[in-house]
Amino acid sequence: MITIKEVAKECNVSIATVSNILNNKPNVGEETKQKVLRVIEEMNYTPNTVAKNLKTKNTRTIGALIEDITVFCAPEIIDGITNYCEQKKYNVLLINLRLYKKYGDDYFEREDFFNIVRQEIRELISKQVEGIIYVPAHERNLKCLPDDLAIPAVMAYGYTRSKKFPSVVVNDIQGAYTVTNYIIQQGHKRIAVITGKDHSFHTKDRLLGYQKALYDNKIFYNPEFVIAGDWSKESGYNAAAKAIEKNVTAIFCMNDQMAGGVYKWLMETGKIVGKDISIAGYDDRDVSLYMNPLLTTLRLPLHQIGKKACELLINQIEGDVKKDLYNRKNGEIIIEEEGELKIRDSVMPL
Amino acid sequence: MITIKEVAKECNVSIATVSNILNNKPNVGEETKQKVLRVIEEMNYTPNTVAKNLKTKNTRTIGALIEDITVFCAPEIIDGITNYCEQKKYNVLLINLRLYKKYGDDYFEREDFFNIVRQEIRELISKQVEGIIYVPAHERNLKCLPDDLAIPAVMAYGYTRSKKFPSVVVNDIQGAYTVTNYIIQQGHKRIAVITGKDHSFHTKDRLLGYQKALYDNKIFYNPEFVIAGDWSKESGYNAAAKAIEKNVTAIFCMNDQMAGGVYKWLMETGKIVGKDISIAGYDDRDVSLYMNPLLTTLRLPLHQIGKKACELLINQIEGDVKKDLYNRKNGEIIIEEEGELKIRDSVMPL
DNA sequence: TTCTTTTAATTAAACGTTTAACTTATGCTG
DNA sequence: CAGCATAAGTTAAACGTTTAATTAAAAGAA
Numbered sequence: 152m153i154t155i156k157e158v159a160k161e162c163n164v165s166i167a168t169v170s171n172i173l174n175n176k177p178n179v180g181e182e183t184k185q186k187v188l189r190v191i192e193e194m195n196y197t198p199n200t201v202a203k204n205l206k207t208k209n210t211r212t213i214g215a216l217i218e219d220i221t222v223f224c225a226p227e228i229i230d231g232i233t234n235y236c237e238q239k240k241y242n243v244l245l246i247n248l249r250l251y252k253k254y255g256d257d258y259f260e261r262e263d264f265f266n267i268v269r270q271e272i273r274e275l276i277s278k279q280v281e282g283i284i285y286v287p288a289h290e291r292n293l294k295c296l297p298d299d300l301a302i303p304a305v306m307a308y309g310y311t312r313s314k315k316f317p318s319v320v321v322n323d324i325q326g327a328y329t330v331t332n333y334i335i336q337q338g339h340k341r342i343a344v345i346t347g348k349d350h351s352f353h354t355k356d357r358l359l360g361y362q363k364a365l366y367d368n369k370i371f372y373n374p375e376f377v378i379a380g381d382w383s384k385e386s387g388y389n390a391a392a393k394a395i396e397k398n399v400t401a402i403f404c405m406n407d408q409m410a411g412g413v414y415k416w417l418m419e420t421g422k423i424v425g426k427d428i429s430i431a432g433y434d435d436r437d438v439s440l441y442m443n444p445l446l447t448t449l450r451l452p453l454h455q456i457g458k459k460a461c462e463l464l465i466n467q468i469e470g471d472v473k474k475d476l477y478n479r480k481n482g483e484i485i486i487e488e489e490g491e492l493k494i495r496d497s498v499m500p501l
Numbered sequence: 502m503i504t505i506k507e508v509a510k511e512c513n514v515s516i517a518t519v520s521n522i523l524n525n526k527p528n529v530g531e532e533t534k535q536k537v538l539r540v541i542e543e544m545n546y547t548p549n550t551v552a553k554n555l556k557t558k559n560t561r562t563i564g565a566l567i568e569d570i571t572v573f574c575a576p577e578i579i580d581g582i583t584n585y586c587e588q589k590k591y592n593v594l595l596i597n598l599r600l601y602k603k604y605g606d607d608y609f610e611r612e613d614f615f616n617i618v619r620q621e622i623r624e625l626i627s628k629q630v631e632g633i634i635y636v637p638a639h640e641r642n643l644k645c646l647p648d649d650l651a652i653p654a655v656m657a658y659g660y661t662r663s664k665k666f667p668s669v670v671v672n673d674i675q676g677a678y679t680v681t682n683y684i685i686q687q688g689h690k691r692i693a694v695i696t697g698k699d700h701s702f703h704t705k706d707r708l709l710g711y712q713k714a715l716y717d718n719k720i721f722y723n724p725e726f727v728i729a730g731d732w733s734k735e736s737g738y739n740a741a742a743k744a745i746e747k748n749v750t751a752i753f754c755m756n757d758q759m760a761g762g763v764y765k766w767l768m769e770t771g772k773i774v775g776k777d778i779s780i781a782g783y784d785d786r787d788v789s790l791y792m793n794p795l796l797t798t799l800r801l802p803l804h805q806i807g808k809k810a811c812e813l814l815i816n817q818i819e820g821d822v823k824k825d826l827y828n829r830k831n832g833e834i835i836i837e838e839e840g841e842l843k844i845r846d847s848v849m850p851l
Numbered sequence: 852t853t854c855t856t857t858t859a860a861t862t863a864a865a866c867g868t869t870t871a872a873c874t875t876a877t878g879c880t881g
Numbered sequence: 882c883a884g885c886a887t888a889a890g891t892t893a894a895a896c897g898t899t900t901a902a903t904t905a906a907a908a909g910a911a
Contacts, residue, residue: 152651154866154867154868155867155868156867156868164890164891165890165891165892166867166868166869166891167869167870167890167891167892167893168889168890168891170868170869170870171869171870171889171890173868174869176870177888177889178887178888178889178890179888179889179890180888180889180890183889183890197623197626197627198627198867198868199555199627199629199866199867199868200624200627200628200629200868201551201554201555201560201628201629201866201867201868202555202866202867202868202869202896203867203868203869204551204868204896205549205551205552205555205866205867205868205869205895205896205897205898206867206868206869206870206895206896207868207869207870207896208896210551215595220576220579220580220583221576221577221580223787225576226570226571226575226576227571229570229595229597230570230571230597230599230602233570233595233596233597233599234599234602237599242594242628243594243595244592244593244594244595245565245579245583245593245594245595246583247579247580247583249580249583249584249587252580252584273547274550276547277547277548277549277550278550278551278592279549279550279551301502384790384791408791411791414791414793415793418793419793436787437573437786437787437788438787438788438791440734441734441758441761441764441788441791441792442791443764443765443768443769504896504897504898505897505898506897506898514860514861515860515861515862516861516897516898516899517860517861517862517863517899517900518859518860518861520898520899520900521860521899521900524899526900527858527859528857528858528859528860529858529859529860530858530859530860533859533860548897548898549896549897549898550898551896551897551898552866552896552897552898552899553897553898553899554866554898555865555866555867555868555896555897555898555899556865556866556897556898556899556900557866557898557899557900558866
C-alpha cells in the first residue's frame with residue numbers, strides 16, 4: 152500500500168502539501184497541485200482513512216445494532232438508515248446480533264442478552280463510532296441501551312424505556328384508526344378485530360385506534376368483536392371462525408400474517424374475501440401482494456423510521472438537536488411516523 | 502475519551518506494560534497485572550481500535566457491497582456473511598448501494614453504475630477493509646469487480662465474469678432437477694414449466710435441470726410444455742391459461758411469484774391447487790407459506806451462499822486458500838450451493 | 852563469589868495522517 | 882525603497898496504539 156510520504160517524495164514536495172491538496176486547503180500553487188494530482192493518479196494512491204480518523208478524532212461512522220436482519224422489518228429500516236447516512240456522508244458499521252437465530256423465539260428470557268448487547272456496544276465504541284442505532288426484532292421490556300452510554304443513541308421501531316435516548320416508532324393508534332375508519336367508510340358497522348399478543352403495546356395501541364374510529368363514526372364498541380390472536384397465521388385461522396359466528400361483515404387483522412390465516416379459513420369454508428366478507432391487514436408485508444384478492448392493509452413506515460432515527464442521531468452527534476422534533480411520553484422522547492393505507496381488493500363496499 | 506496513557510500514569514507503569522496486559526503478552530508480573538486491570542475497570546477505559554489498526558496494519562474488517570438490501574434474498578445472504586464473520590471475529594462494513602431505489606428496475610442500463618461501484622470500492626479500500634463481498638440484486642453482464650482490485654473479493658449469488666474472483670451461486674440445475682424429479686415421483690408425466698426471463702442464466706439452468714429430470718425418468722421432453730414467463734406474478738397468471746390448455750397435470754414455476762400468479766388464475770377459474778392440478782415453485786420466499794395450499798418449492802440456500810462466500814474471502818485474506826473448494830467454468834471459479842426441497846401441499850400424487 | 856540467564860519492566864520509534872507554527876519568496880503600497 | 886501582506890511551501894508535533902530494543906534487578910549456575 153502506497154502512502155502520502157511516497158507521493159510527496161515522488162513530487163519533491165512535503166507531505167503537508169500533498170495533504171493540503173487532498174483536502175482542498177488553500178495556499179497551494181496550481182502548478183504543484185496538478186503535478187501532485189497526476190502523481191496520485193499514476194501511483195494509484197488511496198489515502199488511509201484509519202490514519203486520518205486517528206488524527207482528526209472523528210470517524211463519521213455510526214453503529215447499527217440489528218437484533219436480526221432476517222426479520223421482515225429490518226431491511227427496510229436499514230435502507231432508511233443508509234439512505235440518510237449516504238446524504239450526510241456517514242458510514243454504517245452493521246452488527247447483526249442474530250438473536251433469533253441464536254436463541255430462537257424465547258431468547259428474550261435469557262439473562263445474558265443484556266450482556267451481549269453491552270459487549271457489542273463496547274466494541275462499537277472502541278471502533279470510535281459516533282452514535283448507535285438500535286433496531287429490535289421483538290418488543291420487550293429489557294432496556295438494551297445502558298443509561299451510562301458515552302455516545303448518542305436512538306432506537307428505531309421500538310421503545311428505549313429511557314429518558315435519555317429517543318425512539319422512533321409507528322403511530323399505531325393512527326394506523327389502526329385509518330384502517331378501521333376506511334372499513335367504516337365502505338359501509339361496514341359490524342367489524343371484528345383480531346388482536347396480537349395480549350401484553351403487547353402494539354396490540355394496545357391498535358385497539359385504541361380501532362375504538363376511536365368506531366367512536367368518531369358513532370358506532371358502539373362491542374367487546375365481543377375483539378378476538379384474541381397472537382400474530383401468527385394459525386391464530387388468525389382460528390380467530391376467523393369466531394369472528395364469523397358474530398355475524399360481522401368485516402375483520403381488521405392486526406397484522407398481515409393473521410389475515411393470511413383468515414383467508415385460509417374463509418377459502419376452506421367457501422367464502423369469498425371482499426364479497427362475502429371484507430378483510431384488512433396491517434404491516435403490508437410482501438405477502439399481501441400475493442393474496443387473492445390483494446390485501447388491503449396499512450403500510451408500515453419502516454423506511455421513514457430508519458431515516459428519521461438516523462436523522463435524530465446525526466443531529467445529536469453534530470450537536471444541533473432540534474427540540475421541535477420532540478414530544479415526550481412518560482419522559483421518554485418519542486417520534487411517531489405515520490403508516491399509509493394501501494387500498495386493494497379485500498375490503499369492499501357493503 | 503480516556504487513553505492508555507492516562508491508565509499508565511494512574512498505575513505508575515509505562516504504556517507498554519498496559520498494552521502488554523491488554524494483549525495478554527508475557528513478561529508482566531501478576532501483581533501489576535491485577536492493579537492495571539482494576540484501574541482499567543475503574544476508569545472505564547476502552548482501547549481505541551483505530552489507533553490499534555493503524556499500528557498493526559490490519560482491521561479485521563471486510564466490506565459488503567449490497568446492491569439493494571430490500572431485495573428478498575439480501576438479508577439472508579448478509580445473515581450468512583455476519584454469521585461467519587462473527588465466528589472469525591471479523592467486522593463488516595455494510596454498503597447498501599440502493600441501486601433499485603435510485604434508478605428503478607432498469608438501472609442496469611446506466612453507464613455510471615460501474616463508476617459508482619468503483620468509487621465505493623475505493624472508499625472501502627481507503628477504510629482499509631481486507632476484502633470485499635459483492636451481493637447483486639439483478640443478474641447482469643457488467644463486471645462490477647474491477648480486475649485491478651488490490652484486495653481479495655468474492656461475489657455472492659451472482660457471477661463475477663472474471664477469472665480472478667470466485668463466485669458462490671445456487672446450483673440451479675440441481676435445484677430444478679430436484680423439484681421436477683419430485684413432481685415425477687408423484688406420478689405426473691405431463692409437466693409444464695413456466696420460465697423466467699429469456700436471456701437469464703437462471704432460466705437456462707433451471708430448464709436444463711427440468712429436462713434432465715425428465716430424461717432420467719424416461720419421459721419425453723415436450724417443448725410445448727415450456728411456457729415463457731418473466732418472473733412476475735402477472736406473467737405467471739397469463740402463463741397458467743396456456744399451461745392448462747396443454748392438459749398438463751402439474752406446473753413447475755421457476756419462481757414463487759409466478760406460482761402466485763398461477764394460484765390466482767386457478768382460483769378464478771375454480772380449480773383447486775393440489776387436487777385438480779399440482780404446482781411447484783422455486784425460491785421459497787415468505788409468500789410460499791401464505792399461499793393456500795402451502796406451496797411446495799425449493800428453498801434457496803441463501804444463508805449458506807453468504808457464509809461460504811465469506812469463508813472463501815477470509816481464507817483468501819488469511820492466505821490459506823483451499824484449492825479443493827474450487828471448480829471452474831470458463832475459467833471462472835464457481836462454488837455451487839444446493840437448495841433444499843420444501844415439500845408442502847401444492848404437489849400431490851396423481 | 853562471579854557470571855549468566857530469566858523476569859519484569861521501560862524507552863522510543865513507528866503506523867499514516869493533519870495542522871499549527873514557521874519560513875521564504877514575491878508582489879504591493881505609499 | 883523600506884515595510885508589509887500575501888502566497889506557497891516546509892517542519893515537526895500529535896493522534897493512541899504496538900513492539901523491538903534496551904535496562905535493571907533477581908535468580909541460578911559454576
